[in-house]
Amino acid sequence: MTKMKKLLKLTKGNRLLYITAILSIAVATFVSMIQPMIIKVTLDSIIGDKPIDAPVAITNLIAKVGGREVLWRNIWICSLAIVLLTCTRGVFLFLKGKLSAQAAENIARNMRTKLYDHIQNLPYKYHVNAESGDLIQRCTSDVETVRKFFANQLVQIGRSFFMVTFALIMMLSLNVKMTFIAMIVVPFIFVFSYVFFKKIKHTFEEADKQEGVLTSILQENLSGVRVVKAFGRQSFEIEKYEEENKKYRDFTFKLIKLLSNYWSLSDLLCMTQIGLVLISGVYFAVSGEISLGTLVVFTTYEGMLLWPVRQLGRILSDMGKMTVSLGRITEILDVPVEQEYGKAIKPEVKGEISFENVSFEYEKEQGVLHDISFKVNKGETVAIVGPTGSGKSTLVHLLLRLYDYNNGSIKIDGTELKDIERKWMRSNVGIVLQEPFLYSRTIKENIKIAKLDSEDVEIHNAASSAAVHEVITSFENGYDTIVGEKGVTLSGGQRQRVAIARTLIKDMPILIFDDSLSAVDAETDRIIRTELNKKSSDNTTFIISHRISTVMDADKIIVLNHGKIESMGTHDELIMEDGIYRRIWEIQNSLDTFAEEKKACNE
Numbered sequence: 001m002t003k004m005k006k007l008l009k010l011t012k013g014n015r016l017l018y019i020t021a022i023l024s025i026a027v028a029t030f031v032s033m034i035q036p037m038i039i040k041v042t043l044d045s046i047i048g049d050k051p052i053d054a055p056v057a058i059t060n061l062i063a064k065v066g067g068r069e070v071l072w073r074n075i076w077i078c079s080l081a082i083v084l085l086t087c088t089r090g091v092f093l094f095l096k097g098k099l100s101a102q103a104a105e106n107i108a109r110n111m112r113t114k115l116y117d118h119i120q121n122l123p124y125k126y127h128v129n130a131e132s133g134d135l136i137q138r139c140t141s142d143v144e145t146v147r148k149f150f151a152n153q154l155v156q157i158g159r160s161f162f163m164v165t166f167a168l169i170m171m172l173s174l175n176v177k178m179t180f181i182a183m184i185v186v187p188f189i190f191v192f193s194y195v196f197f198k199k200i201k202h203t204f205e206e207a208d209k210q211e212g213v214l215t216s217i218l219q220e221n222l223s224g225v226r227v228v229k230a231f232g233r234q235s236f237e238i239e240k241y242e243e244e245n246k247k248y249r250d251f252t253f254k255l256i257k258l259l260s261n262y263w264s265l266s267d268l269l270c271m272t273q274i275g276l277v278l279i280s281g282v283y284f285a286v287s288g289e290i291s292l293g294t295l296v297v298f299t300t301y302e303g304m305l306l307w308p309v310r311q312l313g314r315i316l317s318d319m320g321k322m323t324v325s326l327g328r329i330t331e332i333l334d335v336p337v338e339q340e341y342g343k344a345i346k347p348e349v350k351g352e353i354s355f356e357n358v359s360f361e362y363e364k365e366q367g368v369l370h371d372i373s374f375k376v377n378k379g380e381t382v383a384i385v386g387p388t389g390s391g392k393s394t395l396v397h398l399l400l401r402l403y404d405y406n407n408g409s410i411k412i413d414g415t416e417l418k419d420i421e422r423k424w425m426r427s428n429v430g431i432v433l434q435e436p437f438l439y440s441r442t443i444k445e446n447i448k449i450a451k452l453d454s455e456d457v458e459i460h461n462a463a464s465s466a467a468v469h470e471v472i473t474s475f476e477n478g479y480d481t482i483v484g485e486k487g488v489t490l491s492g493g494q495r496q497r498v499a500i501a502r503t504l505i506k507d508m509p510i511l512i513f514d515d516s517l518s519a520v521d522a523e524t525d526r527i528i529r530t531e532l533n534k535k536s537s538d539n540t541t542f543i544i545s546h547r548i549s550t551v552m553d554a555d556k557i558i559v560l561n562h563g564k565i566e567s568m569g570t571h572d573e574l575i576m577e578d579g580i581y582r583r584i585w586e587i588q589n590s591l592d593t594f595a596e597e598k599k600a601c602n603e
């Protein structure tokens, strides 16, 4: 879609406001053009004795008032006319400002909502790779640039257009030769502005990109400030920021330099034009070719005309910035939202799951899961163990349809997973992520997110099942304790448990715990699992863990290695086999025995 079409599309729903704003600026410009004509007639034909040489409307008006004689005796009428015209101009300028601001605000609001909606519906893969600092910049400062364009610059372009057209008509009606002199440099100013606009666009783009880099570093640094401090990386981070900051400053300097060159050169062109009008105007007035009033009209028009022309360079340069911003916004909007390729049905999910020869790769030719086949009955608990990077999280992410498997088949109660609507599937699967995210809200609100209408008692029950109720009630504000950004006021284990409570509050047929008990001690882990067993005998549960004690009671344990199922069975079966599972079990067992012996010695 061309930029013009994109711009037009944005004004949808606000076009009437815009048309009225543009009409208002047309009226205001026309009125401001009439004023010098009144001065001219007053000077030449009311105070002076020249025949009236003005547009028909003004001649008719003079006749209606009573003719030249009456006006000469009541010269205040001419002043009053100027005052009235100034007031009319003011009213229309006010209307223009109000309506265009209103339209621009509406456009900006629509754009923000559209962006936010779109971002929410983008595929998981997009978010994994996107830089949030850059996204934030696009949703805030880029939208602001477009808003400013619609609020100010677009109507300003209209003003320039009307100004040039009206002035040209008026000047031509007075003197063709003078009109030619008054317009001789104007095309050069236009061409100059256009060339400048082309040149500055690229620099604006670079500066904007660099601003995005700065925002990203800042955002990343603030969220990872604890890592920076813990590793004593402050000076490295400061240097890195300083380097990018310097680059940003250099781009801005370059822009300022270009802009100042532009303003000085456009000043020179404008002053040359005014000088030409003054010199030739005075010459023609002295030689009697034009009247004094006509000279006043030409010099006033020139002053009025050159300002919008001068401004045009700025508007065009801002337009460059605006098209860049618009491009950056549409770049997000052009990313396709998560599509439903299958039938998008919403069957009742009971929890029977089967994987048949499933393979998956994030990047082409780099398989992550190979030929995975297993079956889980409703209500069973399946544990997935395996070395880090073996594909455990990937496997459960497939169940949520965050990614679609490349080969094989996954069936949920006999229905192909790809045919089940993504949102529907996600509303039937409760997952506790490896690194749970908590909002900077109260604990209660964080738990309620999964079920907004939940009663206090349900919240407390979920928290009890996650073995965190007592911890919460020990806080001064209990469930109303606000969790700091990303839950810094809570310990890692407490955070995990609040996240578990959030998942348990809604009774989902499938539950997934992705290494989500890693930050709690073995005893709390056991309490939570006992609670889970009590609560979720009907739920099909997946537990990913590196801790054998967490998975040993599972109905089925899947051992993944390099994306393949190495072995599968119950704990008792697996410890009989020579493999990863037995090795991990032996290591953890000997560690436990060692810890117990040490404890006994200390006692």
Ligand SMILES: Nc1ncnc2c1ncn2[C@@H]1O[C@H](COP(=O)(O)OP(=O)(O)OP(=O)(O)O)[C@@H](O)[C@H]1O
Pocket: 128, 362, 363, 368, 386, 387, 388, 389, 390, 391, 392, 393, 394, 395, 434
């Ligand atoms: N979004 C992604 N894009 C590309 N590759 C990815 C992505 N997520 C994971 N991988 C890769 O896929 C492989 C499996 O990752 P996965 O997170 O499933 O392993 P895991 O067994 O859960 O590891 P851990 O125990 O450390 O959590 C790894 O090699 C990882 O680098």
